[in-house]
Amino acid sequence: MSEAATPSRRRLLLLAPLGIAAAAGAGFYAMLRGLSTGEYNPKGVPSALIGKPVPEFDLPPLEGADRPGLASTDLRSLPRPVLVNFYASWCVPCLIEHPQLMKLAREGVPVMGVAYKDKPADALGFIRKHGNPYQRIGVDAPGRAAIDWGLYGVPETYLIDKQGIIRWRYAGPITEDTVVAELRPLLQRFA
Amino acid sequence: MIPELGHFALALALALSLAQSILGLVGAQRRDARLMAATGPLATGILIATAGAFAALVWCFVVNDTTVSNVVQNSHSAKPLLYKISGSWGSHEGSMILWVLILALCGGAVAGFGGNLPSTLQARVQAVLALIGVGFLAFILATSNPFDRVWPPKPDGEGLNPILQDPGLAFHPPLLYLGYVGFAVTFAFAVAALIEGRVDAAWGRWVRPWALAAWSFLTLGIALGSWWAYYELGWGGYWFWDPVENASLLPWLAGCALLHSAVVVEKREALKTWTVFLALLAFGLSLLGTFLVRSGVLTSVHAFANDPERGVFILILLGIYIGGAFLLFAWRAAAMTPTGVFAPLSREGALVLNNLLLCSLAAVVLIGTLYPMFADLLLKEKISVGPPFFNTATLPLAVPLVLAMAAGPLMPWKRARLWPVLQRLWWAALLGLGAFLLCLAIEGIRIGPALGFAAAAWAIAAAFADVADRIALFSRPQAAWARARGLPRAAWGGALGHAGLGVMILGLAGMGLATDKLALLKPGEHAEIGGYTYTLRGIEDVRGANFTARQAIVEVTRDGAPVVTMTPQKRNFPVARMTTSEAAIHTNWLADLYVVLGEERDGGAVLRIHHNPLAPWIWLGAAIMALGGGISLSDRRVRISAPAAKAAKAAARA
Amino acid sequence: MMKVLTMLLALATPALAAVSDPAEMLRDPAQEERARAIGRELRCMVCQNQSIEDSDAELARDLRRIVREQVSAGRSDAEVLRFLHDRYGDFVLLRPPVKAATLLLWGAPVIALAGGLLLIRSSRRRRATPVPAAELTTAERARLASIEGGRDA
Numbered sequence: 001m002s003e004a005a006t007p008s009r010r011r012l013l014l015l016a017p018l019g020i021a022a023a024a025g026a027g028f029y030a031m032l033r034g035l036s037t038g039e040y041n042p043k044g045v046p047s048a049l050i051g052k053p054v055p056e057f058d059l060p061p062l063e064g065a066d067r068p069g070l071a072s073t074d075l076r077s078l079p080r081p082v083l084v085n086f087y088a089s090w091c092v093p094c095l096i097e098h099p100q101l102m103k104l105a106r107e108g109v110p111v112m113g114v115a116y117k118d119k120p121a122d123a124l125g126f127i128r129k130h131g132n133p134y135q136r137i138g139v140d141a142p143g144r145a146a147i148d149w150g151l152y153g154v155p156e157t158y159l160i161d162k163q164g165i166i167r168w169r170y171a172g173p174i175t176e177d178t179v180v181a182e183l184r185p186l187l188q189r190f191a
Numbered sequence: 192m193i194p195e196l197g198h199f200a201l202a203l204a205l206a207l208s209l210a211q212s213i214l215g216l217v218g219a220q221r222r223d224a225r226l227m228a229a230t231g232p233l234a235t236g237i238l239i240a241t242a243g244a245f246a247a248l249v250w251c252f253v254v255n256d257t258t259v260s261n262v263v264q265n266s267h268s269a270k271p272l273l274y275k276i277s278g279s280w281g282s283h284e285g286s287m288i289l290w291v292l293i294l295a296l297c298g299g300a301v302a303g304f305g306g307n308l309p310s311t312l313q314a315r316v317q318a319v320l321a322l323i324g325v326g327f328l329a330f331i332l333a334t335s336n337p338f339d340r341v342w343p344p345k346p347d348g349e350g351l352n353p354i355l356q357d358p359g360l361a362f363h364p365p366l367l368y369l370g371y372v373g374f375a376v377t378f379a380f381a382v383a384a385l386i387e388g389r390v391d392a393a394w395g396r397w398v399r400p401w402a403l404a405a406w407s408f409l410t411l412g413i414a415l416g417s418w419w420a421y422y423e424l425g426w427g428g429y430w431f432w433d434p435v436e437n438a439s440l441l442p443w444l445a446g447c448a449l450l451h452s453a454v455v456v457e458k459r460e461a462l463k464t465w466t467v468f469l470a471l472l473a474f475g476l477s478l479l480g481t482f483l484v485r486s487g488v489l490t491s492v493h494a495f496a497n498d499p500e501r502g503v504f505i506l507i508l509l510g511i512y513i514g515g516a517f518l519l520f521a522w523r524a525a526a527m528t529p530t531g532v533f534a535p536l537s538r539e540g541a542l543v544l545n546n547l548l549l550c551s552l553a554a555v556v557l558i559g560t561l562y563p564m565f566a567d568l569l570l571k572e573k574i575s576v577g578p579p580f581f582n583t584a585t586l587p588l589a590v591p592l593v594l595a596m597a598a599g600p601l602m603p604w605k606r607a608r609l610w611p612v613l614q615r616l617w618w619a620a621l622l623g624l625g626a627f628l629l630c631l632a633i634e635g636i637r638i639g640p641a642l643g644f645a646a647a648a649w650a651i652a653a654a655f656a657d658v659a660d661r662i663a664l665f666s667r668p669q670a671a672w673a674r675a676r677g678l679p680r681a682a683w684g685g686a687l688g689h690a691g692l693g694v695m696i697l698g699l700a701g702m703g704l705a706t707d708k709l710a711l712l713k714p715g716e717h718a719e720i721g722g723y724t725y726t727l728r729g730i731e732d733v734r735g736a737n738f739t740a741r742q743a744i745v746e747v748t749r750d751g752a753p754v755v756t757m758t759p760q761k762r763n764f765p766v767a768r769m770t771t772s773e774a775a776i777h778t779n780w781l782a783d784l785y786v787v788l789g790e791e792r793d794g795g796a797v798l799r800i801h802h803n804p805l806a807p808w809i810w811l812g813a814a815i816m817a818l819g820g821g822i823s824l825s826d827r828r829v830r831i832s833a834p835a836a837k838a839a840k841a842a843a844r845a
Numbered sequence: 846m847m848k849v850l851t852m853l854l855a856l857a858t859p860a861l862a863a864v865s866d867p868a869e870m871l872r873d874p875a876q877e878e879r880a881r882a883i884g885r886e887l888r889c890m891v892c893q894n895q896s897i898e899d900s901d902a903e904l905a906r907d908l909r910r911i912v913r914e915q916v917s918a919g920r921s922d923a924e925v926l927r928f929l930h931d932r933y934g935d936f937v938l939l940r941p942p943v944k945a946a947t948l949l950l951w952g953a954p955v956i957a958l959a960g961g962l963l964l965i966r967s968s969r970r971r972r973a974t975p976v977p978a979a980e981l982t983t984a985e986r987a988r989l990a991s992i993e994g995g996r997d998a
Contacts, residue, residue, distance in 0.1 A: 013964065014524050017468065018517035021475070024561070025514070028506055031488045031568055032499040042488060042564065045573055045890065048934030055932075117903070143907055150932040152890035152904055426899055433894045464968075535969075543965060551957035558953040562941075572946050575888045577896070577939025584954050709867040789865070797867060 047158075047169035048150050054164050055148040059138025062115060064124050070112050070138030076164045081190045082110040084158045085134070086151055088118045089126040094155040097173035098130050104179070105133035109187065113137040116146050116154050159183070161190040194259050194338040197247025201288075201332055204240035204295065207233055208324040211298075215318025219311040219386075227314040234295075234302040234317055237324065241295035245279075245288050248337055252279045257348060260341040261285060267350040267766055269737040277361035281352075283485055283501075284337035286364055287327065290481075293365075293372040294324050301376060301401075308397060315383035316376070323375055326508040334501050350766035353738065359419035363412060367439060370409025371477040374442055376401040377449060378474035381467045382516055385523040390463040395456030398470065400824055402450040405473075407820030409443050414813030425772040425787050427705065427801045429809065432581040434489050437560040438480030441553055445473040448549040450820075455542050459604060461531035462539070464524050465546060471520060475513040476553070482509055488564055534606040541599035548592040555584050593646045593696065596689055597653030601660055615660055619652035643700025650693030654686040684823025688816050695812025701782075701805025713795035721802030723784060724748045725757075730788075730796055738762045740773075743788045743796055747777070759788040759798070778807050865901060871913050880916045883925050884909055888939050896939060 034040025049055070054075045061069035075082065085101060087094040105111050113134035115123035120139055127134070140146050149158070152171070159168035168186050170178060211233040218226025251259045252275045255268045265282045266275055280289040298320045305313050331337075354360075380398045384390045416439070421429040430436065449469040455462040483489050486502025533539040559576045566572045597619060601612045613620075627645035631638070659665060661682055662674040710718040717726040728744040740762040747754045757775035764771070777784045783806040789797030871877040884898035889905040897905040897912075908929065915925045929937050941947045949956075981989065 009967070010525060011521070013967075014464075014521040017472075018514065018521050021513050021517055025506065025510055027565055027568060028482070028486070028488065029503070031564060032486060032502045032506065034568065035487055035499040035502075040488075040568060042567065045936045046934065048930070048932060147907060147911065148932060150934070152933070428899060431894060431899075547958070547961040547965065551954060551961055554957035555953045558950060562947075562950045566946060570946050573934065573936045574941045574947065575936050575939050576941055576950065577888060577894070579886055579940035580950070583940070584951070588954055588958070709865065709870060711867045799865075 044171065045152070047166065049166045050169065052166060054160060054166060055145075057138075057140075057145040057148060059114065059140055059145055062123055062137040062139050063120050065127060065132065065134075065137050067132070067134060067137045070114060070136045072164075074136060075112075075160050078110075078160070078162045078164070080110065081159055081161050081167070081187055082112055084112045084114065084160060086114045086116045086140075086146060086149075086154050086156045087123075087126070088116050088154050089122040090118065091154045093173035094126075095130065097155055097175070098133075100174045100176065100179055101133040102131045104183075105135075110135050114146065115139045115141075116151070117141060117143045159186055159190070193247050193250050194256070194340065197244045197251075198336065198338040200240045200244035200247065201328060201336075201338075204237050204244065204291070205325060205328040205332065207237045207240060208321040208328060211237060211321035212318045212325060215314040215316075215321065216386075219314040219318070219383075222311065224310065227310045230314045230317040231302045233321075234298040237321065238295040238299040241288075241292045245292045248285060248288055249276055249279045251338075252276060255348065256344075257346070258340050258342060258344040259337070260339045261337040263341055263345050263348050266348040267737065268347050269766070270350070270356065271736050273358065273361060274356045278355070280364050281355050282337075284331070284335045286368075287331050287335055288337055289364060290368055290372060291324060291327050291331065293368045294320060294327070294375060297372060297376050298324070301379075305397075311387065312380075312383050312394075312397070315386055316379040319379035319382045320375060323379075323512060326511065330501075330504050330508060334504055350737075350764070353762065353764040353767050353769050353771050354423060356737075357419065357423060359415055359423070363415045363419060365412075366408055366415055367412030370405050370407075370412050370446075371439075371442060371480065373401065373405025373408055374446055374470075374474040374477050377405065377446075377470040378516070381470035382519060384467060385516075385519045388523055388526050390456065390467055390527050392457050392460050395453045395458075395460075395466065398466075399450060399453045399457065402446060402453055402470075402473075403820045403824045406443070406446040406450055407817040407824070409439070409446060410813055410817040410820065413439050413443060414810045414817075417813075418810045421806070422774055422776055423771075425774050426799070427707070427785055427803060427806075429702075432559075432578045434560050435480070435484055437556050437581075438476075438483050441476040441480065441557055441560075442473050444549050444553040444556070445469055445476055448546045448553075449473050451542050451545050451549075455531075455539050459531035459533065459539055461529050461533060462543065462546070463527045463529055467524060467527070468520060469546070469550075471513075471516045472553075475516065476557075478509050478513060482506060483560075533604070536602075536609060537607045538599060538602040538604045540607075541595060541602050544595055545592070545599065548588055548595070552585055552588045552592070555588065556581065559584065590642075590646070593650055593692070596692070597649055597656075600657040600685060600689070601653075616653055616656055619649050619656050622652045623649035637703070640700045640703035643696055643703060647693045647697035647700060650696060651690050654690035654693065657689070658682070658686045679828060680826035681823045681828065684819045684821070684826065686819070687822060688819030691812045691815030691817075691819055693812070694808050694815055698805045698808030698810075698812055701808065702803055705801060705803045705806070707799060707801040709797065709799050711793070711795055711797050713793070716795070718798070718800060720800050721782065721784075721804075722749060723754065723802070725786065725798070725800050727796065727798065728756075730791060733760070735762065737766065738764045741788070741791065743786075743798065745775070745786055745798065747784060755784070757784065757786050759786045761788050780807060781805065783807060865906065865909070869906070869909060869913065871917055873917075876916050877913075879922065880909075880913045883912050883916065883922055886926060886939050887912070887929060888937050890933065890937060 031040050054072050056072050058071040058073075059069050061067060070084075075084070083104065101111055111133045113127075113136070115137060118126075118139075118141065120141075123137075123139065127137075138145070143151075149156075150169075155173055157170045157174055158166055161167050167190055168182070170182070174183070211230060214226050214233065215230045217223070218230070248261070251262050252266050253272065255262060255266060255275070257263050261282060261284050265285070266278045270278065278285070280286045298317060301313070301316055301320070305316070308316070377398055380394070380401065384394050416436070417429045420431075421427065449466065452462050452466040452469055456466045482502070482505045486505060487499055488502065531539070559581055562576050563574055566574055597616060598612050601615055623645040626648040627641050630641035630644050658675075658678070661678055662671045664671045706720060708718055708720045712718060712727040714727050714729045717724050719725070724747070726746045726748070728746055730741055730743045733740050733742045740760040742758050742760045745757045745759070747757060755777045757777055759775040760773040762771050762773060763769075772787055775786045781804065783801070783803040785801035785803055787799045789799060791797075871880055881898055885896045887897045887908060889895045889897045889900040889902055889908075891902050891904050892900045895905075897908045911929070912925055915928060920928075926938065930942075935942055941950060943951050
């Protein structure tokens with residue numbers, strides 16, 4: 001009878017709960033640390049379209065904005081990477097991030113806008129009042145084109161590379177930190 | 192003044208708990224009778240101090256003391272008194288006070304009702320309970336003090352979330368915590384047994400009532416929460432496999448396994464390792480739930496908003512308690528020697544199967560709940576694990592459980608033959624099959640609900656068969672009534688518990704047949720569903736204590752005869768700037784008629800009308816289960832120790 | 846950071862008055878039932894753990910409309926789910942797709958049962974060889990003799 005072998009195997013089994021609990025505990029600790037650094041974000045969802053070409057769409061221009069409309073053909077082959085920003089006049093965070101977009105536009109980064117679920121008059125009023133960073137503006141009143149992009153809220157900003165591939169999606173208002181830490185390196189990388 | 196007294200009371204409780212844990216452990220180790228005798232009064236002291244802190248907090252809420260920041264954040268002078276009181280445990284800080292209060296109550300209960308326990312066990316159990324108290328009182332004092340002041344005082348509070356202003360939700364946390372924290376007692380018993388190095392039949396007998404009590408309260412708490420979701424959230428849902436709901440289900444599953452497993456330890460001195468492990472696991476899962484809800488790693492409608500720093504503190508506490516307990520388990524459990532031998536087919540075997548299935552269910556729910564978090568952390572994959580997964584994954588484990596649950600109580604100990612057991616269940620099987628075929632025959636009933644009805648019929652009939660078998664109802668009917676009167680309460684309790692589960696499954700199957708209708712009605716128009724006609728008579732404005740509402744008046748008739756007038760509302764709470772929907776529910780116990788008011792347009796209103804067959808039986812079944820637990824608890828045999836222990840005590844004193 | 850997140854979350858309308866719109870529903874009750882079953886498999890991205898059928902958020906309403914459009918256009922359940930999966934990724938599916946990353950998840954019932962059975966088997970084998978009772982020491986033997994021969998318990 002292998003009495004010598006079985007006690008140690010039993011010992012191993014008895015240690016299993018401790019081992020599992022310890023591993024789970026380490027995981028939870030990593031999550032807590034990640035929560036404060038921002039690395040672990042249970043509420044954020046990555047885009048399913050990263051690395052894929054821009055979805056087909058064709059949006060009419062915003063009346064009175066003095067800018068052409070936006071279609072997927074405009075994002076096919078570009079001289080430099082562009083940003084596509086979904087916004088709405090009723091969206092408070094969009095207002096908060098707006099200065100960042102203005103700044104990027106002044107630096108020469110092409111920014112395209114999509115007015116999501118907004119009355120054209122309101123969307124126009126927004127850029128009249130706060131400034132217009134957009135080279136093109138498409139109006140997506142029913143919000144259907146946005147769903148093809150996998151949008152789930154506004155504001156959302158996408159980075160499209162020169163071949164028309166989506167490389168980055170940021171859900172939420174862009175802050176200066178985002179620009180410095182994430183956007184600029186990507187603009188350089190895909191320049 | 193009162194808040195400061197409350198704060199002081201907390202600190203006093205902490206000091207007393209620290210003393211208790213040291214004195215109890217040292218006293219038991221040295222078998223010093225004086226030290227061990229001190230644990231009783233100390234437990235009383237801890238209870239008084241904690242109750243004092245709780246009373247102080249409730250007082251602050253009742254008088255709406257806006258110098259206390261917790262009151263400012265969670266209350267308002269316009270709130271009805273009941274909700275002012277229940278608001279005291281509606282926040283993270285307040286609910287932690289409730290938590291430690293119940294822990295102190297448990298300590299007092301063990302001191303009060305545990306007179307039959309050997310003094311070393313009593314002392315160690317008190318010490319472990321106090322040790323848990325030390326950790327959580329320290330947590331409260333360091334990070335979550337409800338008595339923090341704010342100066343200058345705000346003119347009034349910021350109001351409580353209107354969803355929480357509800358009688359169901361007022362009582363949900365206390366019942367739930369009596370369950371969660373109740374398992375701390377069984378945890379303490381297990382730790383004490385591991386320190387002592389002995390688990391025997393007597394231990395099994397002492398642990399069972401505490402497991403029963405905690406489990407019964409947890410059953411009620413979960414059922415209340417589910418019922419509340421059903422009538423409050425407005426679309427007839429009652430269980431969403433939300434992570435926080437799962438966090439309450441996990442200790443329930445482990446606790447269910449525990450109270451069954453303890454029977455085997457008591458009767459046959461077997462399954463010792465597993466039972467001790469389950470006792471540690473049940474409370475461990477309670478603590479895990481506490482961590483998940485308060486740390487911020489979860490997104491859930493139930494989660495308290497929190498910062499990760501508190502999460503780290505709780506995680507450390509978990510490490511000490513769960514890690515320490517499992518370490519002790521690994522070290523000492525090897526010493527436990529089983530003495531009972533049994534065949535695989537026997538009541539012990541059935542209880543082993545019960546353990547296996549319940550633990551597997553718990554494992555599946557645990558993995559499903561934690562998977563999105565860990566997949567995000569380790570694999571950077573964002574996935575959702577929702578009701579479709581849980582329903583699919585738990586069904587193959589739940590079905591054998593219900594099937595075996597019927598046969599288990601009829602099996603003899605040590606060795607059984609399957610065929611005689613099945614013979615005693617023949618009419619339960621017939622009823623189950625009959626229910627299944629009947630449901631399929633009635634048009635429109637899908638196979639899922641039909642199986643549910645069959646399982647419910649089987650379970651309820653089997654519970655009757657269990658009792659009938661014990662009183663020999665069919666074989667010797669003359670003396671059956673006398674035997675029934677003499678049948679120990681624990682037997683009734685067990686049968687009732689199993690029947691309660693059957694009733695609950697009946698309700699779940701009925702809900703599987705629920706139908707609903709969405710209609711835009713102008714006053715005078717009607718909609719029909721489930722054989723009832725709902726006519727909108729009008730919409731009016733009503734006022735409540737702290738809200739204004741639009742109320743629809745819906746007349747319900749059946750075959751022309753009036754049944755009831757239902758008044759669903761849409762409430763607007765100006766202080767909290769929220770609107771809620773109050774569904775109107777009318778039950779005739781065979782079905783719930785459920786009407787929700789939507790938006791008003793074009794001179795009419797959108798109404799969603801549900802017909803929910805057998806819905807109340809879901810919670811009725813849970814109540815019956817808890818009642819079964821309570822009846823078992825009232826059985827004096829379950830609470831009084833084996834006579835051998837008493838004689839040994841007498842001899843020791845001689 | 847927290848402020849930003851709370852603001853983004855403010856976009857999510859509280860899903861309390863989830864009644865939805867009769868005009869949304871499909872004419873054919875069988876198709877409507879199918880659309881609802883599909884909807885219950887899809888997560889509302891802006892709510893907390895709800896399906897698009899249980900939520901009244903705008904996005905949920907849009908997605909419900911899309912599901913119904915596709916169902917009445919004759920698409921199969923799998924096609925509709927794939928349509929949304931292509932746009933929103935794994936996160937939108939409440940039933941996680943079976944792939945390498947989710948093997949442990951979907952295998953959980955089997956793994957738990959199998960693990961439990963192995964434990965039971967090994968403990969039965971262990972019990973088959975009972976531990977022999979420890980021998981009494983001389984002192985204990987003497988004490989036993991005195992108890993048996995002398996005073997009664």
